[in-house]
Amino acid sequence: EVGDNIPNINPNTFRTHWLFDSIKYYMIRSPVIRFMRISISDLIFKLIRDKEVIELSKSGPSQLLFDKLCFYANDMITNMQANLEIFPSDIKYIMKHFTDKFSNQQDKISWLEIFFLDCVLAPSISNLRNYGILPATFFLDPSPNGISRSLNILAQLFRYNLHPQQISIRYPDINSSKITSLPLKNLLINLINIDDQYQITGPKLV
Numbered sequence: 001e002v003g004d005n006i007p008n009i010n011p012n013t014f015r016t017h018w019l020f021d022s023i024k025y026y027m028i029r030s031p032v033i034r035f036m037r038i039s040i041s042d043l044i045f046k047l048i049r050d051k052e053v054i055e056l057s058k059s060g061p062s063q064l065l066f067d068k069l070c071f072y073a074n075d076m077i078t079n080m081q082a083n084l085e086i087f088p089s090d091i092k093y094i095m096k097h098f099t100d101k102f103s104n105q106q107d108k109i110s111w112l113e114i115f116f117l118d119c120v121l122a123p124s125i126s127n128l129r130n131y132g133i134l135p136a137t138f139f140l141d142p143s144p145n146g147i148s149r150s151l152n153i154l155a156q157l158f159r160y161n162l163h164p165q166q167i168s169i170r171y172p173d174i175n176s177s178k179i180t181s182l183p184l185k186n187l188l189i190n191l192i193n194i195d196d197q198y199q200i201t202g203p204k205l206v
Contacts, residue, residue, distance in 0.1 A: 011110045015118070024119040027091055033132055035087045036124045039079040041133050044125075047072050047154070048140065048147050057150045061171055069154045070178040081187050089194060096192040105189070112188040113162055125155040158184055 014020050047053060047069075056065040095115045099108040128134040128151070142148055160167045160176070161184045167176040 011114045015114060020114070023094060023115070026094075027115075027119045028123070028131070030091060031086070031088045032091050032120055033124075035080070035083055036120060037132050038086065039083050040076045040124065043072055043075055043079070044128060044133055047150070053150050054147055057147055058145050060145075060149075061153065061174070063174055065150065065153070066157075066171075066174050067178055069150060069157055070182065073154060073157050073182055077183055077187050081183075081190065084190055084193075087191065092192055092194040096194055099192055108192075109162065109185055109188055112191065113159075116188060116191060117158055117162075121158055122155045125151055157182070161185075 050068070053065070053068055056062060056068065095112060098111045098115070102108055102111070124131045124133055128140065129136050129138060134140065140148065157179055160179050161182045164176055164180045167174060167179060
């Protein structure tokens with residue numbers, strides 16, 4: 001109900017509204033973390049031990065590094081797609097509540113971006129231990145020239161898929177074809193595939 005009464009609401013202005021922070025906190029305290037752990041943990045372990053990725057990380061962004069990371073990103077999307085049954089229905093409902101106000105698919109994608117990418121996917125990759133993707137005691141080299149560089153780029157790849165113009169601005173020498181071909185939009189739309197009659201029980205945010 002609060003979201004329905006925000007004047008001139010759009011994804012950009014909503015990011016600065018207190019309700020966005022409330023929804024983000026609600027999401028990270030929900031079983032959506034289990035969904036992410038099951039979907040990407042094994043791939044993250046494989047990536048951070050990938051000797052080729054580790055070596056490429058040392059020399060900075062390159063076409064080969066982006067191509068390798070796209071391979072991992074694609075497998076993560078495939079796993080998330082396969083695990084949609086365990087994605088919490090209440091989170092689906094919240095996202096659907098906002099996207100149903102718009103008939104244009106790009107408007108829907110913009111809202112799904114701030115809910116899923118901003119609140120779930122990007123933080124899960126950027127804060128692996130806090131989100132339970134890696135054990136709390138796992139040591140991850142924080143060096144900016146180490147594997148952390150590749151993890152940061154990986155988190156950005158999903159955003160670049162939705163905003164390909166940013167690639168040419170930030171990485172003009174990178175061929176973006178593999179990035180733009182990631183099936184992320186299909187996953188986002190499938191995230192709001194929920195029965196219209198579904199009702200949230202307990203505390204409500206919308």
